Amino acid sequence: MVRKLAIVVAALCCTALRPAAAAEITDIAGRNVEVRAPVGKVILGEGRLLYGVAALDTADPFKRVVGWRDDLIKNDPDTYATYRAKFPKGDTLPTFGGAKEGTFDVEQAISLHPDVVIMNLEAKAATEDADLDGKLAAAGIPLVYIDFREAPMKNTERSMEILGQLFGEEERAREFNRFRAAETKRVTDVLAKAAxxxxxxxxxxxxxxxxxxxxxxxxxxxxxxxxxxxxxxxxxxxxxxxxxxxxxxxxxxxxxxxxxxxxxxxxxxxxxxxxxxxxxxxxxxxxxxxxxxxxxxxxxxxxxxxxxxxxxxxxxxxxxxxxxxxxxxxxxxxxxxxxxxxxxxxxxxxxxxxxxxxxxxxxxxxxxxxxxx
Missing domain, CATH: 3.40.50.1980 (Nitrogenase molybdenum iron protein domain)
Incomplete structure (x- = not known):
């Protein structure tokens, strides 16, 4: 047990000390985005992205988050209350409206100096119409799209890989995806055989x-x-x-x-x-x-x-x-x-x-x- 704890602590220390370096990430929208990763400060343009973030930054899912959209708080208050009870930092974070609703405050986002803004793919058209992507780019802030909503059966695995790249948690993301695939096969293999x-x-x-x-x-x-x-x-x-x-x-x-x-x-x-x-x-x-x-x-x-x-x-x-x-x-x-x-x-x-x-x-x-x- 002591040896296992020492290994975990060492791994966490290595992650914390890993220096950021320029990396090119191809996001779900097919855009090649240059990001210095692992990132240290993140804005979640969709609060429910916490569902994926928490699977990678399990020890503290808010440790990189400097701002987030308020949809998790409003639309899943029971999950939010569970996280808030263990991680009170969630209550102190600046909140944003949605890009599709025209209430995402880009000036506030820039003032938080994030290393990256992560948006769900559904916000892309609205983000471009309002030139939010251009304003963020002018401030040197990369914008990355992932997707758990528009085409999740197609895009979830790659979206978790992208989060893993951004957070320097590539192996953790692969582990999650392996679990996801294996549990899905418990259904598809049976159906393929029984028809x-x-x-x-x-x-x-x-x-x-x-x-x-x-x-x-x-x-x-x-x-x-x-x-x-x-x-x-x-x-x-x-x-x-x-x-x-x-x-x-x-x-x-x-x-x-x-x-x-x-x-x-x-x-x-x-x-x-x-x-x-x-x-x-x-x-x-x-x-x-x-x-x-x-x-x-x-x-x-x-x-x-x-x-x-x-x-x-x-x-x-x-x-x-x-x-x-x-x-x-x-x-x-x-x-x-x-x-x-x-x-x-x-x-x-x-x-x-x-x-x-x-x-x-x-x-x-x-x-x-x-x-x-």
Whole structure:
């Protein structure tokens, strides 16, 4: 034990003493960006990038962060509270609005003298329209794009590699990616061998967040997760991009076998809303009650999934994190319970926390309605 501790301390010391050197990084947007790495001061243009950062800077996920967007605080307050309890520095960091909303304060960002600004790919068009990239470049601050949201099944592995390059944690990033790939194969290998029939699935994005129905996913993000998990995403042929809307009549006509609603704690944005509050430490009984209420809307009248209670809710923030493989396991278990009777997505997520994250796992990320007999 003493020897193991000495090795860990030595490794940390070596990382801390590693001098920064010029490095060219090809980001997710295909841009070649010169950065002095490992970086010491980072602005996170998306607060939920902390999900990936924490897997690399596990001892202190805020140690490089000098500013961040306020979306994690607003859209995932339970995770933020868990991190804040252990790392109070999170409460002292300057916060930013979003580039897409036009509220990212570039002058404030420059004043913090970061070594790099990291943005999610979705912000690229808005960043360029507002010339934020040009202003940062004029101040000698590189901007790097990664992606856990627009095409996460395509870009997550490379995005973690980029974070590893920036932080001087390349091997840690490779270790995370190996774990992610191995856990995904626990689903795909079984499906490849069994070749089961694919149930029709409708994913409702952020059900109950607003009165509108029904936001969903095309062939990426949760849409791709459904396909990988052995289902057929009915919105895949209706939505040309990653995100879009399916009208209630289309849901009724498709008559899905299973419905999966994404949910989270959105009390800050929609107080007392109809959203399903799954996530760390969630009140699952309340989440089930609200999920059942959503199935009474017109879009689900006469739909076989709602009639048989083949209805589930999954943590929305899987859509914007490198943890999608956990959702894939749970969806596979919902769609093919006999094939995946021994698969335990909760145990997988707990193992992810134990191996890579600095906070303790708290269940509450998934709920299902009791089947009707």
């Amino acid at each position: 089961p029939a694919k149930p029709d699935v409708f994913i409702e994005r952020a059900g109950g967040f607003s009165d509108d129905c029904c936001l969903s996913f095309g062939n990426e993000n949760f849409g791709a997760m459904v396909e990988i998990a052995g289902g057929r995403n009915i919105a895949g042929t209706l939505i040309p991009g990653t995100f879009g809307t399916v009208n209630p009549e289309q849901v009724i006509a498709a008559d899905p076998d299973q419905v999966i609603v994404t949910g989270a704690n959105w009390q800050a944005s929609v107080p007392g809303g109809a959203w399903v509050g799954v996530g760390p430490g969630a009140d699952t009984a309340e989440a089930e009650r609200k999920l059942a209420a959503l199935m009474r809307r017109p879009a689900y009248q006469g739909v076989k999934a709602a009639g048989g209670n083949d209805v589930h809710a999954v943590w929305h923030q899987f859509y914007n994190s490198p943890y999608q493989f956990v959702a894939i396991q749970q969806i596979a278990k919902w769609l093919h319970p006999d094939l995946f009777a021994d698969l335990d997505p909760e145990a997988t997520f707990r193992q992810l926390h134990e191996r890579f994250l600095p906070v303790t796992y708290r269940p509450g990320y998934f709920v299902s309605l009791a089947p009707k007999t």
